[in-house]
Amino acid sequence: MRRFFARNAPAYVFLLPWLIGFFLLALGPILASLYLSFTRYDMVSAPRWIGWGNYEYMFTRDRRFWKALQVTFTYVALAVPARLIMALGVAMLLDKGLRTIGLYRAIFYLPSLLGSSIAIAILWRQLFAADGVVNQVLAMVGIQGASWITDPDTSLFTIVVLAMWQFGSPMLIFLAGLRGIPRDLYEAAEIDGTPRWRQFTRITLPLLAPVIFFNLVLQTIDSFKTFSSAFIISNGTGAPADSLLFYTVYLFNEAFKFFRMGYASALAWFLLVIIATFTAIAFFTSKYWVHYENERD
């Protein structure tokens, strides 16, 4: 034991900043929030143990919790496919071998760098406002635009469109994946008279499956955690009519507006369970649709 430490001490010294960060800033709060989720805690008085009380309330009496779940699931179901399709489409365009591909890659990636920022969300709100640019453009072609953000029927879609616009990171991963598919396969298919659509469905998609899987898992997790765009566009309330009450917005309000830290912790832990479940489902089903080139039989 002594020799182990003597030999590895320098390594641990170098690891120390990370270890301190992990225990103090990550593991500590994680365990604390797990504990708090079983308490009533308003940040003023000490936490009071209430057992499964928060969870019971969440599932049986809290209507806004179910609304938040509904909004979030709808968003994930729309935004993840929309963003992945957009990302794959743009990646396929860029894969055509443009001479200025580096420039286009940077331009297309830019929204993703800016996308989750507050500024873009504010810009989005103005674009889709009743007298915003979107409606002005529609008015030019004689279409009376809706009040996109204040109408509960359309507000969620403005955020889905914003999510679509942030396709940069999955697009880069798709592009790398597309680059990895040998040209010969398409040429062989071309000689065999394979139509473009069939080449896409029978060659590109199967060979891209590992990358699609990776992007799907990452984007699903990301989408469940979407916060800032919904928070800014709904002015932090989830309005109109709770149509933008994303799970994270609801959680944030419970924690920092109403100071129900115990309940917010319970909400956070349930979100973890949701994300873990979806990831597990994705992994479980992957063996039926993801082909790995070097997998063992």
Place this chain on the structure above:
Amino acid sequence: MAGLTLRNVGKRYGALSIIQGLNLDIHDGEFLVLVGPSGCGKSTLLRMIAGLEDISEGTISIGGKVVNDLPASKRELSMVFQSYALYPHMSVRKNLAFGLQNFKVSRAEVERRVADAARILQIEQLMDRKPRQLSGGQKQRVAIGRSIVREPQLFLFDEPLSNLDAELRVQMRAELASLYARLGTTMIYVTHDQVEAMTMASRIVVLRGGKIEQLGTPQELYTRPQNLFVAGFIGSPKINMLQARATRGSGKTTVSVAGMPDFSIAELPTEDPALTLCVRPSSLRVGNGDVTGEGTIRLVEYLGSETLLHIALSSGQVLLASDNGRTPYRMGDPVTVGFDLSELHYFDSAGKRIEPTQKESQVQ
């Protein structure tokens, strides 16, 4: 089956010209090999025939029909790629059937053709495997099988054996030759390996810098190379090249080679005194010949069936001679090396073949 005609075919990438004004007639049922060093344009030419590359000028006709603007799939040909280009996520069976499914072939017919190809190539036991579970040779068989099932009128092969080890290459070479004998379909085969070209071809096209250097049967290329490049490219071990000077006399030409005695031949149809003489290692003889010179053995390479002797003449020029391998030569042995005049090839200073007007020649 179909023949193929190329007329003034050219290919340019911007200012870079890859193939220039190429004319070629490939006969119906012929096994034509395109051979040449890297970058000579042979693969580009094959891809132009396949329809994978546009042609910049000229016309390509298959079976008498101009196919310049016809997509690859409408040219009724199939191609075997160097990388095999097998679909990694499909079984061998699906790989073989995939192309046919685009051509409205009935299911029963697809099954029949796949089974036939599998039998011909002896891959019946591999049908449910994925490509990653196959050896290089097996993958190559599947790739060839995929071509066969199409029953094309023209087979194209783009260096199909390059990724195989030496032993397998020899084996697959023989299999391809027997496949050709069996199918009798026109085949165009690209390789940089002149041994592959010599062993399989009905005719060979030697390409360099996008131009045809010579077109002929393997025997023609070996026995009557039309220029120095072809002489040097075809034949293994490589042909010996000797710089020589020609002095024209009355009705005869005297040839001087450093390290060898002068000799006379019938008139050469050139005013140019600078010549290159070529002689195959198999035509160089140790101990005798019409013209002989003295030399020293620098290196002995024993190959079993033959021995390669590197012999340095007094001029310093090293000649390669292939011996039957029965005499135990050693490095440093002095030897007499010679050749018969009938075995010599003459090239002018531009590298073009020239023939003495008569074969009667004599040593001075």
